[in-house]
Amino acid sequence: MVTLEDVAKQAGVSLATASRVLNGSTRQVGATLRARVERAADELGYRANIAAQTLARGAGNVIGIVVHDLTDPYFAALADGAMRTAAGEGLLVMVGTTHRDPEQEIAYVATLRAQRVRAVLLAGSRLADERVTARLAAELAAYQAGGGRVACVGQDLLGVDTVAPANHDGAAALARSLAELGHTRFAVLAGPPHLMTAADRCAGFVSAVRDLGLPAPHVINGPFDRDGGYSAAGETGDATCVFAVNDVMAVGALAAYRERGVRVPDDVSVAGFDDIVTLRDQVPSLTTVRLPLKDMGARALELALRAADTRVVEHVAGEVVLRESVRALR
Amino acid sequence: MVTLEDVAKQAGVSLATASRVLNGSTRQVGATLRARVERAADELGYRANIAAQTLARGAGNVIGIVVHDLTDPYFAALADGAMRTAAGEGLLVMVGTTHRDPEQEIAYVATLRAQRVRAVLLAGSRLADERVTARLAAELAAYQAGGGRVACVGQDLLGVDTVAPANHDGAAALARSLAELGHTRFAVLAGPPHLMTAADRCAGFVSAVRDLGLPAPHVINGPFDRDGGYSAAGETGDATCVFAVNDVMAVGALAAYRERGVRVPDDVSVAGFDDIVTLRDQVPSLTTVRLPLKDMGARALELALRAADTRVVEHVAGEVVLRESVRALR
DNA sequence: GGCACACTGGAAATCGCTTTCCCAGGAGGT
DNA sequence: ACCTCCTGGGAAAGCGATTTCCAGTGTGCC
The missing domain is CATH 3.40.50.2300 (Response regulator)
Known part of the structure; x- marks a missing residue:
């Protein structure tokens, strides 16, 4: 690998000058030398060693x-x-x-x-x-x-x-919107209880439902991914509306319902969270809470x-x- | 930031010994000194400077x-x-x-x-x-x-x-499978012509169709993404089967057809390429060429x-x- | 004309670590 | 008992840059 010293030697200048020309500095370098250094660097295909720069600069x-x-x-x-x-x-x-x-x-x-x-x-x-x-x-x-x-x-x-x-509040707002549509029996595909994001969303949803005076949702824990949504969807019972704590899980749930012949949204409504772009073309299109990721x-x-x-x-x-x-x- | 020298000083050993203990070496270090060094490093919260290591080791x-x-x-x-x-x-x-x-x-x-x-x-x-x-x-x-x-x-x-x-051959195999299902009039949502992956898949498909003695597919160029598939789907004419050169474009095409009331697969068949996992729950599920990404x-x-x-x-x-x-x- | 001052260029110290080389001391062989 | 070989430890020379200091040279101003 060609080093700064090689360049300096080839250009017939000191290490300091070469450094100042090539790797930026507050100091000026005369036009003649600057040109010589640049040409040498170019001919040799010089590329600064960032490890060395990092060490020398301290950052x-x-x-x-x-x-x-x-x-x-x-x-x-x-x-x-x-x-x-x-x-x-x-x-x-x-x-x-x-x-x-x-x-x-x-x-x-x-x-x-x-x-x-x-x-x-x-x-x-x-x-x-x-x-x-x-x-x-x-x-x-x-x-x-x-x-x-x-x-x-x-x-x-x-x-x-x-x-x-706003995991908590977003989920709460979603819950209120869904309640406004007339839903009263909810299930939550809640993901793992120890995952804060999942827990917050679940809690926000549940507390909003409770504040509305509706029966407590049926909370089903499971993995935070597509398959988690898929399997949890098997236990939503008589809920008319299911909230999956993220879109990927919601898609899993949609797949599960489709396989079982449960129609969405006719038989059950499904909502997710995140508004993942890749999933926007899902059928039926997913009700969700949009986050500007x-x-x-x-x-x-x-x-x-x-x-x-x-x-x-x-x-x-x-x-x-x-x-x-x-x-x-x- | 605490350096190796700090550790060595605190442990009362040389730099070399500290280095050998903490950052691996072929050389052995006696149990006493080794323990002293490790304790010192721990107390000081030492963490090797990787920039320096990289420089010294040359890799x-x-x-x-x-x-x-x-x-x-x-x-x-x-x-x-x-x-x-x-x-x-x-x-x-x-x-x-x-x-x-x-x-x-x-x-x-x-x-x-x-x-x-x-x-x-x-x-x-x-x-x-x-x-x-x-x-x-x-x-x-x-x-x-x-x-x-x-x-x-x-x-x-x-x-x-x-x-x-196998962009070319995969697309060709797909074309043969589709032809076997009775399709004869094809369109290709081909992506940008200068993108080799897109071009290869398109070429593979087109040549396979030609080798089968079928009419040349209608090739529509456009962007390589979802929206590219969406808009290109507007120009597929009377093709009974549309090949999008990647799954994301295929999903865009599905969306376009859905909006226009064109039923897939009843009115037109759609195939993609890649078998993207996130898109497996698409409805209708996508015919594609699986690549073990x-x-x-x-x-x-x-x-x-x-x-x-x-x-x-x-x-x-x-x-x-x-x-x-x-x-x-x- | 002389003096201070800004500017350029170079020598050398420095960054934090690895590794070679040297040295001392103990084990093993004869 | 002597010599060699191995082993663990330290001093010091890099690794490839940056940057501080120092020196020399024009400039501006009195």
């Missing part, structure tokens, strides 16, 4: 994003939003997937810390396990103590800048990159979108 | 993946497959998205080269533009000359290890990580999957 141009699962469109959208702003800032992105294993999340943050990345973005739900959360928070604190910046999309549990989607990802990164004065927690509202998968009962 | 533990668009499930699946094997090897992943801009692709490879990443994975279709391809190939060659490893998923055009999906991503990374002796081009067959979106005409 790199990489940020880290930690998601649960890239193939889940929710995280893909979040990551995409963040990556766009990152690209705009000239930053490189390291993406880590944890596959919902909190230990992996901690390990990944540790690695990012070792990489001296400029900022870390944690996307994805916290778990109800306080011990794990505390360990993650400790790792993050150590990172921040060294000048690192952190932001998170999800529950405000880590003591860092946070973009907090890309913006949230982008915003979280902005928070992380901002000069750190005070902590910011930004709440993002969800918008209830009524589509064909629910029908009015009256 | 990092990062790989780069370049995709067009993470929110496209095709690339998400590919990236996920690669990331799983990367995690298994203890490698970190830098993901870059180009949003189909070949200049960005080149720029990103250049940056990865500067990062001295161990390997680069190029996922995503080449463009027909030879000049751009040549520049990318040149950048890759420079990277490889410096010891970098490269693999690519897609067309074998870069002179690097390649996992090549995760495996392909994983395999490509394996190729890249393998000791470089000879170049490997691995062809991956596609499997025709007939589902509800096509019907037999007889």
